Amino acid sequence: MPGRRFKRKPAKAPKPFAAEAEIVSIGLQGDGTAIVGDRTVHVPFAAPGDVAQLSVTGTKAQLTGLSKESAVRKAPVCRHFGHARDGGPNNEKLGDECGGCALQHLDTDYYNAWKQGLIRQALSREGLSHVEVLPLLSSSPKMRRRAGYSVRWIGGKAQIGFLAKGSHRLVPMAECHVLDPELFALRDDVARLCEPLFRLNPKAWFTCFVTLADSGADVDLGGDVAEEDLDLAAREALTELARAMKLSRLTLNRVPLYVPGPVTVTFAGTPVPLPPKGFLQATKDGEEALQRVVLDGVGEASHVADLFSGSGTFTFAMAKRANVHAVESVPEAIAAINVGRNQAGLKPITTQVRDLFRQPLMPDELKSFEAVVFDPPRAGAEAQVEQLAGSAVPVIVGVSCSPKTFARDAAILTAGGYRLDAVQPVDQFIWSPHIEVAAVFRR
Template sequence: MTETLRIEALGAQGDGVAKTVAGPVYIPFALPGETVKAQVSGQRGTLVEVEEASEQRAEPPCRHFGACGGCAVQHLDLQAYAEWKRGKVDRALQSRGLEAEVAPLVTCPPASRRRLAFTARAMGQRVLLGFNAMQSHRIVDVEECPVSDPHVVAALPDLRRLAGLLAATPKSFRLMVTATRPGLDIAAEGAGRLHEKRRQQAVAFALAKGYARLSLDGEVLVEREKPTVLHGEVPVNLPPGGFLQAVAAAEEAMVGLVAAHLNGARHVADLFAGSGTFALWLAGGMRVHAVEGDAAALAALEAARTTPGLKPVTTERRDLFHRPLTAKELNTFDGIVFDPPRAGAEDQCRRIARSTVRRVAAVSCNPGTLARDLAILIEGGYRLTRVVPIDQFLWSPHVEVVALLEGPGKRG
C-alpha cells in the first residue's frame, strides 16, 4: 500500500530509512529530511513521489540512474555523499568499541574508473551490455557511464558487438574491461564454448579495434600487446581478469599513506600482495617480501620486480587464509602492509598481534571486517594512529579504508 513517510537517515546501502511502528522501512532514492510517498511491502519501499525534497538532493548526472543498479546515490550532493561514506567507516569502528578520528573522505573524480565488470547477454538479434538493475538479474543496457574511463565509454558500441560474437549461450555472462596503457584488456567469463569460426571472428574484431588483449575464461584468444599498468614507475603486465585497484588516483592515495607510514623501514612484508600494488611502489625505497596465493598475480609481480632501480623483492605463494605467517616469521620484518579480500585477515591479524613488528598498515574494501581485524591488533597491544577512507567506487556504497598502526615492539 502507499504510505506517506518521513525519511530519518541514509542507510548503509544508500536507501532512505523511515521509522514506522512496524520497524524501519528502506526506500531507494529517498534522502534524510524528505517527506515521501512510497509503496511499502514489509521493510522495503518503492518511491512514488517526493513531497518535500531535501536540500541535499542533486540532479543525477547519468540518464540510467534509477534503473541501473551500478550507482546508489547520484541524487545526493557531493558534500553529504562524502560525509555519508566517512560515517560508514566511523560506525564500523564504533561497532567494535574502537575510538579513532576518521579523516575526511579522499574523493575520486567522475570518469576515472579504469576497471569495470559488465554483464552481457544475447537475446535473439539484440545484445544487452550493461549492469544489473537494483536487486535484480535484469540487465540495464547502458549508453553512458559517468564513473567510467572515457576510453571504456567510447568503446561501448563495439564492446556490445564483441559480446554478441562471444555469446555462445543464451545466459548472461561477464565482460571485464580494463583500460591499460596500450589499450583495452577484455576478459569474458561464462560466455560458453565458441566454435572455431566465431572464435576467429572475435579475434579479428579485437585486432581491428586495437584491443590490447581478449581472453575467454582465462584463455588468451589474442594479445596484440601486453596489457600493462603502472604501479608507481613500474610497468606490470596484468593476468587475464586480474585484480586491479579500480581508480589509479585512489591507488596512489592508498600507497602514499602506506609508504609514509612505513618510511624508514628496511624490510617489509606485503601480505595479499596481488600483482604488486604496494610491493612495487614500496620497493623503490626498501626490501619487500610479497606473499600472495594467486599464481597468475604472483607471476605478474615476479616479472615486474626485475625493473631497474628497485630494492630486492622476494615472493612467496601462500594461502594466507589457511596458512598465515606466524609471529616468528613476521618478526623478521620491521613493517607490514596487508590488503585482503572482503573477508578480511582475521587469522593473519592474530599472528601479527603476537609479533614484534612496529608498524602495520591495514588496507580494506570492507569497513566491517577491517574493524574486526583492527580490534584484534589493538587487543594485542597495537595503537591505531590514523584512519583514512578513500573513494574509488563513486556513487556506490563501497568505500576503501587505510588504517595505520604502531606496535609495542619487543615483547616480554
C-alpha cells in the same frame, strides 16, 4: 508413505501498499530508511528528510513521489540515476534506473559525512570510537578503469548495459559519470564481440569485464560459452574483431583467444603483466592515494612484508626504498611481481604464493620485518592479524575495502598493544555505498 510427494505451497508474495513516510537515514547499502507502521523499510534513491510517497512491499519500498524534498538532495549528474524519467539533451525517455550508483542525489558534504559515518560506526562497534576518521580522499568522476558490462541477446541483437537495481533487467547506457570515457566508449565493441558467441548460444548471458591496461583494453568475456565450445568460424570472428578493435587481449572465461603482445599495468613506474581479470585498484587516483598512505606509514623501514600483495600495487611503490617480501595466494599475481621485480632502481623483492587465511606468517617469520602491510579481500585478515598482534613488528599498515572486517582486525591489533590514531577513507567507488580505508598501527 513411499512414493508420495508433498507439494509445497508457493510462498505468497506480499502485496504492495501505498504509504507516506519521512526518510530518517541512509542504510548500509545506500538506501533511505523509513518507518512504516511497525517495520523499517528500505527506499532506494531517497534522501534523509524527504517526506516520501512509497509503494511498500515487505521491507522494500519504491519512491513514487515526494511531498517534501530533503535539504540535502541535489540533482543527480546522470540521466540513468534513479527511476525511469525524462532526461538528456533531447529529453529522451530512457529505460529503468541503472543499478550502478546509489547516492548521486545527496549533496557532497552530506555524502562525505555519511561515508565517514560508516567507518565510525564500524569502529565504535569494536570499541574504537576514539579513532579519528579523516576527510575522504575521493576519486574524480570518470576515473574507473574497470567495468563489468552485462550483455544479452535481445531482439536479434547483442545488447549491452548495466543491470537495474536489484534486478536482471538490462539498462542500455547513454552516459556514465563513473567510468573512464575510453572504457565507456568501448561498449558497442564489447557487444559486437559477443555476437559470435550468441550464435552458439542465444540464451547465453555474458558479464564482460573490461580493464584499461597500459597497452589498451583487456577484455574477458565471461559467460555461458566455454572456449572448447567455439567452432572455427567463431574463433576467427573473435580474433578478427579483437584485432580490428586493437584490444590488448581477449579472453573467454579467462582463456586467452587473442593476445598480440604483453598486457601490463604500471605500479609506481614499474610495468608488470596483468593476469586476466587480475586485481587492480578501481581508479588510478585511488591507487595513488592508497600508495601514499602506505609509503607514509612504512616510512624509513628497510625490510617490509606486503601481505595480500596482488600483482604489486604496494610492492613496487615500497621497493624504491625498502626490501619487500610479497605474499599472495594467486600464483599468477606472484608471477607478475616476479617479472617486474628486476627493474633498475628497485631494492630486492622476494615473493611467496601462500594462503594467508590458512597459513598466516607466524611471529618467528615476522621478526625480520620493520613494517608489514596487509590488504586483504572483504573477509579481512583475521588469522594474519592474530599473529601480527603477538609480533614485535613496529609498524603495520592495514588497507581494506570493508570497514566492518577492518574494524574487527583493528581491534585484534589494538588488543595486542598496537596504537591506532586515525583512519584514512579512500573513496574509489564514488556514489556507491562502498568505501576503502587505510590506517597505520604502531607499537
